[in-house]
Amino acid sequence: MKISAAIKEKGLWLVPLIVTILLWEVVAGYVIKNPLLLPRISAVIHSIYTLRALLVPDILVSLLHFSIGVVLAFLVALPLAVAMGWFEPVFKAIDPIIEILRPIPPLAWIPLAIVWFHLTHYAAGFIIFIGAFFPILIGSYTGFRDVPRVLVETGKVLGCIGNRKLIRYVAFPYALPAIATGTRVGMGVGWMCVVAAEMFGVGNSGLGYRLFQKFYFLHQMDYVVAYMLILGLLALIIDRVFRHFVEDELLRWKKGIVK
Amino acid sequence: MRGRSITSVIAIGAIAVAMVMIVGCIDSETPVEMTTIHIGYQPSTHQIAAMVAYEKGWWEEDLSSFGIEEVVMKEFPSGPPEMHAMLAGDLDVAYVGVAPPIAAMYEGLDAKIVAGAQTQGSALVIRPELAEEYEREGPLALKGKAIATFPPGSIQHTVLSKWLLDNGIDPETDVDIKAMGPSDAATAIGAKTVDAVLLPSPTPTIIVEEGNGVIVEWSGSIWPDHACCCVVASGEMMRDHPELLKQIIKTHIRATEYEIAHPEEAAEIYAKLQNADTSTIMHSINVSDMHWIHDPHVEVESGLEYARVIYELNSERYEERGLEVLGEEDIFDTSFYDEITG
Amino acid sequence: MNHKLKLRNVTKMFKSEEGEIKALDSINLEVKVSEFLCILGPSGCGKTSLLRMVAGLDYPSSGEILLDGETVRGPSPDRGMVFQEYSLFPWRTVIKNVTFGLKIQGVDQEHQYEIAERYIELVGLKGFEQSYPHELSGGMKQRVAIARALATDPAILLMDEPFGSVDAQTRNLLQKELLEIWKRTEKTVLFVTHSVDEAIYLADRIAVMSARPGRIITCMDIEIPRPRKRTSMEANEIREQLLKLLGSNNQKTT
16 A cells, blocks of 8 residues: 555656656657757766766866855845845835846846956856846845734834844744745756856856857767756755755744645 | 546657657758758958858859859858857858868768868967067967867867977866857957967957957968868758759859959958958958968868867767768868869 | 823824824823723724824824823833734744743743743643644634733733634633633733623723724723623623614724
8 A cells, every 4th residue: 555655656756757768768769860959868878977077077166156156146135135125215216226137137247247257257156146146135025025014013012122123033034935935046047047157168167168168069969968967957956955954944834834 | 546647648648749740840851942042151351252252242143043042141150159050950051160060070960071261370369468478488388378269179279279289288287278259259368368369360460459469370380281261061962952062162262263363352341241440351361371272172181180189189989989080081072173173 | 099001182193195084082091000991992993003002003193101100102012912913923933932022131041931831821822832823723823922922021911802813712712711811910901892792701991982083982890790791681781881882973893
């Protein structure tokens, strides 16, 4: 009984995954038959093995760019979010500027980034910063703006006098789930900018760098797809790790409400 | 529970059908009458022949009797992206360095070099502040520096790599080679983001005129008479439209002879199409060591050398696939040219 | 006469599209020490505004509010408040909610828990210290809110229709428990409601308010001994009187 239930649960996502892999292999190998158009997944997996010496430094460098960008985005966005979320005049003053800058795609910032930071890790980090910043900001200030009045007043009548105390003891804990969600989305966008950030030759390694500066120009499509998969997998891992530490631990109280 | 498994089966079936349909569309290449031709080229004075034929309407004129109604010229910053497009089937003919198509052929490009376009003509430019160091130490002055050039697989990248290797410098570890297009590289050396560039004309001259660099080597002195640009034709062109291809080569020869005879007009045409300063372009043509040519045979020797260098740089991958260094018959098809010139 | 809370000529004006509206008109009220005073009035009569001003969450346009002889200026744990809406901090457990006020005051942790345990037991929630608010029923949540307000040992306990969100049976039960808590702690309680039955059951004295602009029509002493029967004759008589008072002002009430 228990085994079949477990199989059914795993089967729900495992079976389509296996079928997709098999389909890919068959279509690539026997229908399309052009490794430039669609490399076989067996070739892609073999490439991952072939490239193992390059993969580790590339992953580390990409993670470095990613960390620079995300950490900076968080450090800048959070205080701004507190100010915008708690003080309405600040929000009204700054929001128009944010709304103009926000839709600009991170890629469009690349020429400026190269001029400001030259071809260094900071230029790459900057593009990722742009990508991660807005989701973190907006998620966080939404959390602060949404604090129910009754909780703020409860805080006041229990002795939280002054904005600092209210922000620290009432608004911030309330906004924490929104901050976490914004950060998670921001990290997702930031990671997508890794390739864009690195493809312009900032530095000498990195997943995006190697994909665009080496594999693409030499038409090594199986290597390209291998790196694409690695990029996707890393994003998944980062997201899951974040969710485990933040949502499972810090935000246990939210679990009951959302269901 | 039954409902779920049926849904999964239907979903998978739908995906399968969709994929087969997509594949079917890709495969439906029945040789049709060609009415549009796509010609790839780069913004370099090496390839003015293509621009002359375009500007003077020779492409349309000469090819209309073969049923061509439209000639589409596609510009690329450098060879590798141009060959990527050709791999995708987007180009019928390409003006490109000799190295990129060879790199693409190792990955299965169905095309051959059918005519020459130009030899030599690229220059190593270094920042003015480093000129003294270069005078003293020569190539070794470039150790630890950042050099911008065209992407891996291009003539410039290959020439630079070969030159570094010949001078005992490891292109992977002793220098920081950054790949970019000509305008990006010019900006980079101006912003001191890189210390040197190796680029085809006219960009080196433009950089010097802007005061951002000093030309210290021409590629012809690094590698005498090395082939640079050529004309590549897709396998489909060669097999399905041989007469059309022969005419294209004839038009190319006509344009090449014209530019050789009228360099000032050539400079004007380039300046007009590329929004550049005519006198700068004229100056670049004068100081550059390039030769405009049309005979593919002249390019065979250095072409084979490129094939060897590219093989060396990617030997692990090619060996794994059982590939060998490409030979003359793999790279060149001079039959069309030979038929025309008799 | 020992008066805990004095309201003198309290008037409140609101600005709106139609100009200035008088919400409260010259309220004069005195609450005795340990008295359970109900403010009874129809919806919109300003009773909540009045309570909020006592809490310090709002300010009178004219007049003054004195607690133990001192003018009220802003909110303070000295005036504990239980709101109508559920107001527990969802990210804190029951015990951490109750210790909140103590923590802000700087009481050390051991002490915090000691005091909190006492009040949690008082409201009948012993064993639920580690539960989160989302795990509690509506009635339990309000009990925790009461414990939390009492934990800081306020001079007066303010309650704004705290049982409005729960079902009738739970409400009756909570009213009974509230009276027990009041007896044990001897707090002064100011309780706002629109329910005549609730006021009769709970109050020592009922201040009846008119519709807007809110005025105190009359203060009625309820001398029925506790525990009170909701359906006794005396209760019914008083109910009739109150309904007439409220009805004659043409407003809805229960």
